[in-house]
Amino acid sequence: MNKKYQRYFLNLEKVIPILSHKKAQVIGQVFVFILAVLVFVLVVTYGYRAIKITLENQAILTLIQFKNDLENTAESIKARPGSAREFKLRTPTNTNEICFVDFENPESLEQNRPLIYSLWNSKRNIFLLPKPSISFYLPNFKVENGYCCINTKGNILLRFENIKNKLYFSSISEKCKK
Numbered sequence: 001m002n003k004k005y006q007r008y009f010l011n012l013e014k015v016i017p018i019l020s021h022k023k024a025q026v027i028g029q030v031f032v033f034i035l036a037v038l039v040f041v042l043v044v045t046y047g048y049r050a051i052k053i054t055l056e057n058q059a060i061l062t063l064i065q066f067k068n069d070l071e072n073t074a075e076s077i078k079a080r081p082g083s084a085r086e087f088k089l090r091t092p093t094n095t096n097e098i099c100f101v102d103f104e105n106p107e108s109l110e111q112n113r114p115l116i117y118s119l120w121n122s123k124r125n126i127f128l129l130p131k132p133s134i135s136f137y138l139p140n141f142k143v144e145n146g147y148c149c150i151n152t153k154g155n156i157l158l159r160f161e162n163i164k165n166k167l168y169f170s171s172i173s174e175k176c177k178k
Contacts, residue, residue: 058093059092059093059094062090062091062092062093063092063128063134065090066089066090066091066092067136069087069089069090070089070126070138071138073085073087073160074138074141074160074167077160077161077162077167078140078162078165078167080162081162081164081165082162082163083161083162084159084160084161084162085159085160085161086157086158086159086172087157087158087159087160088155088156088157088158089155089156089158090154090155091152091153091154091155091156092128092134094130094131095128095129095130095134095152096129096130096151096152097128097129097130097149097150097151097152098126098127098128098129098149098150098152098156099113099116099126099127099129099147099148099149099150100125100126100141100143100147100148100149100150100169101116101124101125101126101127101143101146101147102125102141102142102143102146102147103125103141104142108146109146109147113147113149116147119135122135123137124136124137125137125138125141126138126141129149138167140165140166140167141166141167141169142166142167142168142169143168143169144168144169144170144176145176147176148169148170148171148176149176149177150171150173150174150176150177151174151177155173156171156173156174157171157172157173158170158171158172158173159171159172
């Protein structure tokens with residue numbers, strides 16, 4: 001081959017591997033992009049699940065704290081006959097209404113609140129709605145007019161009074177609705 005033309009062929013030989021190398025880079029970039037998207041989806045999914053579990057646990061802890069605060073306040077008032085106390089409770093999340101029911105005097109409960117009435121016989125007298133399955137029992141508990149349901153907006157203000165070893169309930173933050 002002529003030296004004059006050899007220079008052009010050498011350049012061409014150098015150009016061909018570079019072109020094939022660029023195709024490999026494009027394929028490699030596509031693979032890296034797919035891997036990055038996969039990692040992103042996994043991180044977002046894991047983060048969503050972690051946040052969801054944290055919020056569920058927070059709701060459970062708020063419910064437990066509400067129950068414990070209510071029981072502790074009731075016990076402290078029962079220990080002192082003739083005492084009365086007003087207190088503020090933080091209501092659990094996803095609770096629209098709290099119903100307090102008197103076992104001895106469930107006037108018109110069957111007509112106005114049939115779901116609570118059906119659960120009332122299960123020895124429970126405090127119900128958190130919209131899920132009435134979340135309920136518990138507070139002994140020696142009296143409610144004026146048989147029952148009282150209160151709308152909740154984060155916190156409620158209640159009053160308990162000990163009269164003859166019975167715990168009388170009244171709502172301060174909102175009027176009882178039937």
